[in-house]
Amino acid sequence: GESVGLHLPTLSVQEGDNSIINCAYSNSASDYFIWYKQESGKGPQFIIDIRSNMDKRQGQRVTVLLNKTVKHLSLQIAATQPGDSAVYFCAGQPTGGYQKVTFGIGTKLQVIP
Amino acid sequence: KAGVTQTPRYLIKTRGQQVTLSCSPISGHRSVSWYQQTPGQGLQFLFEYFSETQRNKGNFPGRFSGRQFSNSRSEMNVSTLELGDSALYLCASSLADSQTNTEAFFGQGTRLTVV
Numbered sequence: 662g663e664s665v666g667l668h669l670p671t672l673s674v675q676e677g678d679n680s681i682i683n684c685a686y687s688n689s690a691s692d693y694f695i696w697y698k699q700e701s702g703k704g705p706q707f708i709i710d711i712r713s714n715m716d717k718r719q720g721q722r723v724t725v726l727l728n729k730t731v732k733h734l735s736l737q738i739a740a741t742q743p744g745d746s747a748v749y750f751c752a753g754q755p756t757g758g759y760q761k762v763t764f765g766i767g768t769k770l771q772v773i774p
Numbered sequence: 775k776a777g778v779t780q781t782p783r784y785l786i787k788t789r790g791q792q793v794t795l796s797c798s799p800i801s802g803h804r805s806v807s808w809y810q811q812t813p814g815q816g817l818q819f820l821f822e823y824f825s826e827t828q829r830n831k832g833n834f835p836g837r838f839s840g841r842q843f844s845n846s847r848s849e850m851n852v853s854t855l856e857l858g859d860s861a862l863y864l865c866a867s868s869l870a871d872s873q874t875n876t877e878a879f880f881g882q883g884t885r886l887t888v889v
Contacts, residue, residue, distance in 0.1 A: 695877065695878075697880075702882075703882060704778075704864050704866075704880035704881050704882050704883050705817070705864070705866075705880045706880070707877050707878075707879065710877060750816070750817065752817075762807070762819060762878065763819065764809075764816055764817035764818075764819075765816065766815075766816040767816055767817075
């Protein structure tokens with residue numbers, strides 16, 4: 662079956678530094694990936710997405726990199742701020758548009774002031 | 775534009791009871807997905823409905839069921855509750871038609887505690 666997992670459960674970063682959160686997926690059929698941010702007591706919030714025909718996509722302070730060869734994606738957060746402290750999930754979705762999204766366990770990002 | 779609304783926010787039930795959770799998607803969204811979130815398992819897909827039809831189902835027992843109404847609002851039901859059903863149940867809506875993968879918007883979730 663499909664699984665999406667994260668390499669590190671917790672990441673501590675100094676305020677102002679860059680953060681890199683990694684994610685591996687197992688299903689080659691996954692062709693749409695999303696990064697979500699979940700703050701305590703809230704539902705996941707969309708950060709950025711990327712389709713399999715791209716290897717990089719940039720947003721505001723965030724960049725997602727996709728390496729289909731090794732089935733790996735990463736989320737880079739520039740100039741990490743205290744408000745970035747949250748759990749980050751990567752999610753993979755197969756072709757077909759159906760919302761059978763598979764999430765990784767999540768990485769907790771702790772920003773040290 | 776209102777976001778995804780889930781009710782109730784918190785619920786306490788005893789073992790053996792059944793529970794119904796409600797989700798109102800973003801206006802215009804026809805796809806509604808349900809997820810169970812626990813500390814040990816993360817987010818687990820339950821099922822997805824599109825235009826009142828269940829399109830996908832995760833690996834959960836038959837005690838977990840759902841439905842979608844003509845206005846796209848969705849309910850999920852869990853019968854014969856077990857302690858292990860305690861979790862945050864999240865609903866997500868999206869435009870997703872049959873061919874396009876699109877972003878899902880999540881509600882705040884319903885925190886279910888089974889005692």
